[in-house]
Amino acid sequence: MRYSLSLHVVGLVCALALLGAQRAIGWELSYEAYHAAHLNEAISLDDDDNPGSIGNNLLLPFNRTRVPGSEGSRAVREFIVEHFNSTLAGEWAVETQPFEENGYNFTNLVMTLQNNASEYVVLAAHYDTKIEPAGMVGAIDSAASCAALMYVAQFVAHVARHERATEQARLETEGPVVTGSALGVKIVFFDGEEALEEWGPEDSIYGARRLAAQWLADGTMPSVRLLLLMDLLGSGEAEPMVPSYHADSHQEYQLLNRIEDDLLFRRSASASESSPLAAQVARQRKRLDPTDYRYLALGRAVVDDDHTPFLAAGVPVLHAIPLPFPSTWHTVRDDFRHLDAAEARHWALLVCEFVVQSLRARAQR
Numbered sequence: 285m286r287y288s289l290s291l292h293v294v295g296l297v298c299a300l301a302l303l304g305a306q307r308a309i310g311w312e313l314s315y316e317a318y319h320a321a322h323l324n325e326a327i328s329l330d331d332d333d334n335p336g337s338i339g340n341n342l343l344l345p346f347n348r349t350r351v352p353g354s355e356g357s358r359a360v361r362e363f364i365v366e367h368f369n370s371t372l373a374g375e376w377a378v379e380t381q382p383f384e385e386n387g388y389n390f391t392n393l394v395m396t397l398q399n400n401a402s403e404y405v406v407l408a409a410h411y412d413t414k415i416e417p418a419g420m421v422g423a424i425d426s427a428a429s430c431a432a433l434m435y436v437a438q439f440v441a442h443v444a445r446h447e448r449a450t451e452q453a454r455l456e457t458e459g460p461v462v463t464g465s466a467l468g469v470k471i472v473f474f475d476g477e478e479a480l481e482e483w484g485p486e487d488s489i490y491g492a493r494r495l496a497a498q499w500l501a502d503g504t505m506p507s508v509r510l511l512l513l514m515d516l517l518g519s520g521e522a523e524p525m526v527p528s529y530h531a532d533s534h535q536e537y538q539l540l541n542r543i544e545d546d547l548l549f550r551r552s553a554s555a556s557e558s559s560p561l562a563a564q565v566a567r568q569r570k571r572l573d574p575t576d577y578r579y580l581a582l583g584r585a586v587v588d589d590d591h592t593p594f595l596a597a598g599v600p601v602l603h604a605i606p607l608p609f610p611s612t613w614h615t616v617r618d619d620f621r622h623l624d625a626a627e628a629r630h631w632a633l634l635v636c637e638f639v640v641q642s643l644r645a646r647a648q649r
């Protein structure tokens with residue numbers, strides 16, 4: 285992706301009303317026991333636990349180049365598809381969508397939660413890497429986001445299975461969140477986000493342009509309530525933060541921000557004391573900054589990325605990307621030594637809870 289900051293700071297809006305106005309007591313992460321048992325193993329830079337095998341690790345298989353049409357691209361794509369087809373069998377419909385453009389073979393992966401929804405929140409990241417600089421494995425661009433989405437997929441599958449296996453009476457307080465929602469989830473792994481030679485409208489976001497055209501043609505686009513696009517996440521650098529970019533998704537940005545605040549600052553005393561996740565969650569930095577209104581005030585996109593054709597089609601977009609970009613961006617230093625697995629886990633938790641709360645809000649009672 286590319287960004288342009290032609291305008292100066294438009295002005296800082298005082299957002300004291302958003303800060304600390306509500307201090308919920310005893311907030312608890314949904315299905316915390318599942319995360320405590322699986323998150324660290326799934327998103328880890330450490331394969332010592334499984335000598336000779338990467339086991340259930342969702343991150344390490346991305347530690348290679350993934351240029352469209354290459355062997356690395358094929359291997360990683362097979363790894364993603366295998367995860368959905370075997371581990372999560374029956375919960376997600378898997379579509380592989382190959383196409384050719386500009387002399388290259390690309391393949392988008394589109395996964396759809398099978399819960400009979402009529403509207404969708406779409407979670408997306410790109411799995412390809414740039415041709416130059418040679419050898420760049422794109423740890424933050426965007427291996428970490430892809431691994432986080434694969435974890436979200438297995439978490440949602442777990443919740444769906446749990447709901448089906450649990451007597452209705454025991455779910456009665458709120459009913460089934462995932463299996464009973466009118467809102468569904470699609471997870472998209474875009475190919476060809478990066479330019480092959482030089483970034484431009486004809487040489488970038490190949491997969492996103494293709495899928496947007498398809499969804500406009502087949503009538504899927506109007507059913508997309510939100511596109512949550514994750515990119516350049518997982519850097520351990522203290523800055524930058526992820527601001528809100530688009531007014532028509534600001535409400536969802538605020539939900540994600542509230543979840544981050546809850547996770548970092550408002551957990552119940554009992555959860556904080558007993559949960560194995562507590563210590564690591566508390567160490568995380570805040571990544572969302574609801575006091576930064578600079579880009580909202582511009583009223584136009586400042587970052588060109590996979591969301592562009594969906595924005596043009598009128599889809600609300602929550603763009604989870606830091607600005608300015610991390611210092612390793614588009615260099616060979618964007619490798620797994622510069623990746624912070626705890627950051628990737630932080631985003632995985634945020635998005636899992638975001639999905640639960642979004643689906644719960646659309647429960648069919």
Ligand SMILES: [Zn+2]
Nearest residue numbers: 285425478614
């Ligand atoms: Zn990039």
